[in-house]
Amino acid sequence: MPARNAQERTSRFLSLILRHAPDTIGLALDQHGWADVAELLDKAARHGTPIAPEALHELVATNDKQRFAFSADGTRIRASQGHSLRSVDLALPAEAPPAVLYHGTASRFVTSIRQSGLRPGSRRHVHLSTERETATRVGARYGVPVVLEIRAGALHALGHVFHRADNGVWLTDAVPVRYIDFPGTAR
Known part of the structure; x- marks a missing residue:
């Protein structure tokens, strides 16, 4: 249970940083919401919320809602959706939805x-x-x-x-x- 609680705290922290307030730790997101993984880990640690690289990879891989995603080369991370930042455009293509x-x-x-x-x-x-x-x-x-x-x-x-x-x-x-x-x- 303690590991699950730690993972949940990390998920909540990342949701705050990658969806709403990257400036909380001095992190910059690009126009599509991506952040450099090394910079995120460094700034999170300096902010008092250290995240081990292995823990970050496990969180992204096992999160039941797939809240976060790595870039194809694994050097960047972003929230999959839920942003309040008007400057972030996920650049998702328009698609026809299901009927309901x-x-x-x-x-x-x-x-x-x-x-x-x-x-x-x-x-x-x-x-x-x-x-x-x-x-x-x-x-x-x-x-x-x-x-x-x-x-x-x-x-x-x-x-x-x-x-x-x-x-x-x-x-x-x-x-x-x-x-x-x-x-x-x-x-």
Whole structure:
């Protein structure tokens, strides 16, 4: 259990640094969100959060959500999605999504979503899943989970752009209310 807790702390730290606040440790991300691995390890250690190279590789390889990815040559690392930094563009190609995607949220947010649809909030994109179970787990992190069905295919047919992150999460700018099916309601 202690190793798992250490890995979780490291994952949370990397999420902060690679998604939201690289300046916390004086790290620079390039325009596509990549950071030099050696520089990350050095600056994390100087910040008081040392990460062994082997631990970093294990975290990237075994993270159940594949939150992070190495470049093909292994010298750079980035968060797969979830950035709040407006300067980061993952440069993911636009793709046609499946007909239906899912969004997990907490029940306390449903009223707001019914009024204004799905918005990215502090992040760059709305996150969508291909699996209801994944969306349920995401929603459960914030309270009583609610899974919304998103008619992504219909939205895409109207010209709405979708991207798929390296970890399989679908990203889009926003989802209007009329393309969201709420639990217990008809289409």
